[in-house]
Amino acid sequence: MxxxxxxxxxxxxxxxxxxxxxxxxxxxxxxxxxxxxxxxxxxxxxxxxRGDAAKHNPEDMLVASLSACHMLWYLHLAADAGVVVTQYVDRAEGLLVVDAKGGRFTEVVLRPEVTIAAGDAAKAESLHADAHHACFIANSMNFPVRCEPRIVVSA
Structure with missing residues (x-):
């Protein structure tokens, strides 16, 4: 339903x-x-x-929406899997191409650095694929959204 x-x-x-x-x-x-x-x-x-560089623009917000959606799904899946995340920082970047056909995003790359205190680092990394498939925003895009995660295990 x-x-x-x-x-x-x-x-x-x-x-x-x-x-x-x-x-x-x-x-x-x-x-x-x-x-x-x-x-x-x-x-x-x-x-x-011709915009004001001190204010948010739609392109920034699109990339931020993709990053935030992925992060929220990832944290949910990590909690369910027993992976204890203590820090999450994503340095996401979108590529907008403007040419004779107009302008369009051709890709967004998410680069989350995730610090975990407990759990399996390999499992923590694999959860990014699940988060990507669950993300409502990524599922709505007509361009690739790639994820290049880095997992750090705190001592």
Whole structure:
């Protein structure tokens, strides 16, 4: 039986500098991402696309969503498998290609470094494949999402 979950989000453009979109150079790419009951996220486009480099951009958030989803599934699976994770840091990176066809992500690489206090290091590494297959966000992408984990066993 399928279960549906909805995620209402408001994105509000805040970049009108007085003349709207009269010219391409004349408007700001600033916006706010609003989810009821949560802090507002200040967004913009990437600086390469006339945005504010000090704010989150959609490309960063896509990579972050993939990384966070993978991590949350991994932690769940580790707990179930008796692998005690004490630290998890992912240095994920997405590759966006812009060419004559337009722009698109061609891959995202997750590079989690996972420190474990107890459990089998080989099992800890293998859980990344299971987390990848369980991740809702990765299952929704039309480009490869690779995972290059590193497991550290604390002394």
């Amino acid at each position: 399928a279960h549906e979950h909805r995620y209402p989000v408001d994105v509000v453009w805040t970049g009108n500098r007085g003349d709207g979109t009269r010219t391409y150079q004349g408007y700001g790419r600033d916006h706010e991402i609003r989810v009821a009951g949560r802090p507002v996220i200040a967004g913009s486009s990437d600086a390469a696309f």
